[in-house]
Amino acid sequence: MIYTVTFNPALDYVVHMSQDLAIGMTNRSDAEEIYFGGKGINVSNVLRELDLPTTALGFIAGFTGKALDEGVAASGITTDFIKLPEGxxxxxxxxxxxxxTEINGQGPKIPDECQKALFKKLDQLKEGDTLVLAGSIPSSLPSDxxxxxxxxxDGKGIRFVVDAIKDLLLNVLKYHPFLIKPNKQELGEMFGVTIDSDDxxxxxxxxxxxxxxxxxLISMAGDGSLLVTEDGQILRQGVCKGKVKNSVGAGDSMVAGFIAGYEKSGGDYKVALNLGTACGGATAFSDGLAKKDLIDELYKTLN
Structure with a gap:
């Protein structure tokens, strides 16, 4: 089973406007959508499109949390969120x-007892399971x-996937995560350098x-991606061709596609990289997260 953790999920309220946003004035939208957001939930959504079951873990609170839980479950994802007492x-x-323009909410406080409840749920994971940890840490949780x-x-045979930045990522490398996915800028920041070339x-x-x-796996925006594997391969892939409409969730989609490609191919890293690239592109070219038809179409264009 694949488990994703979203510490601070959100209802993403997307407002489309044909005119520029006028600060200090009343603005009217042309259309709106609501998505159930958070990096782990995004990964679960794309894995569902690729016919891989997941369980979404994390914290929810209040009437918005109830709506998120129901919405994610209705999409076909198993949920096992912890309900917070307040907020x-x-x-x-x-x-x-x-x-x-984005305005992101802060989210509810997570008390110690709820953090411990999450740990107990994670204790149930077994050998062969995959755990995806993605995104930043709410201020009410310890930074480590x-x-x-x-x-x-550690030591239970669980495959860890970590999509985080700087110390949050560096501090977990000693536990040998199966996959990490910094972008080129984040890679440079971790070592205090500027990355200028593939070398x-x-x-x-x-x-x-x-x-x-x-x-x-290093994502490089319009320059594609580069994968350095544990068996010594260096794989390079460009981006899919299409019109970019959406910048939200493309990285999460790439992670989901990589996991699915690796699982379905029996461990072929080229397949994993290509499916990750197709999923990232499919989200970038869509109003929401990637859908299977477009993923399949883009995958066929990759060598």
Whole structure:
């Protein structure tokens, strides 16, 4: 089973406007949508499109949390969220006009007893399961919570996938995560350098492997991606061709596609990289997250 953790999920309220946003004035939308957001939930959604079952873990609160739980479950994803005693799951407002503007909510406080309840749920994972940890840590959780989780589950034969930045990522490498996915800028920031070439990318990706990472996937926006595998392969892939409509969730989609490609191919890293690229592109070219038909179409265009 694949488990995803979203510490601070959200209802994403997307507002479309044909005119520019006028600050200090009343603005009217042309259309609106509501999505159930959060990096782990995004991964679960795309894995569902690829016919891989997941269980979504994390924290919810209040009437917005109830709506999120029901919405995610109705989409075909198994949910096992922990209900917080106070507050409401946050609402993120995303305004799509001439420029994209986002207002992200802070989210509810997570008390110690609820953190412990999550740990107990994670204790049930068994050998062969995959755990996806993605995104930032709410201020009410300890900053080393990723590290605590991986330390707790270390040695159980669980495949860890971590999509995080800087110390949050560096501090868990000693637990040998199966996959990490920094982008090129984040890779440079971790080592205090500027990444100018593929050779630089490979050099510093290998340094992350020396610290414990098994497979390092570096996303490079319009320049595609580069994968350094634990068996010594260096794989390069460009981006899919299409019109970019959406910047939200493309990285999460790439992670989901990589996991699915690896699982379905029996461990073929080229298939994993290509399916991850197709999923990232399918989200970038859509109003919401990637759908199977477009994923399949884009996958066929990749060598």
């Amino acid at each position: 409401n799951t946050r609402i993120n407002v995303k305004i799509k006009a001439a420029d994209e 919570v990723y590290e605590r989780i991986l330390e707790r589950l 630089d990318t490979v050099l510093y990706a290998k340094k992350l492997q020396e610290k414990g990472a098994r497979n390092v």
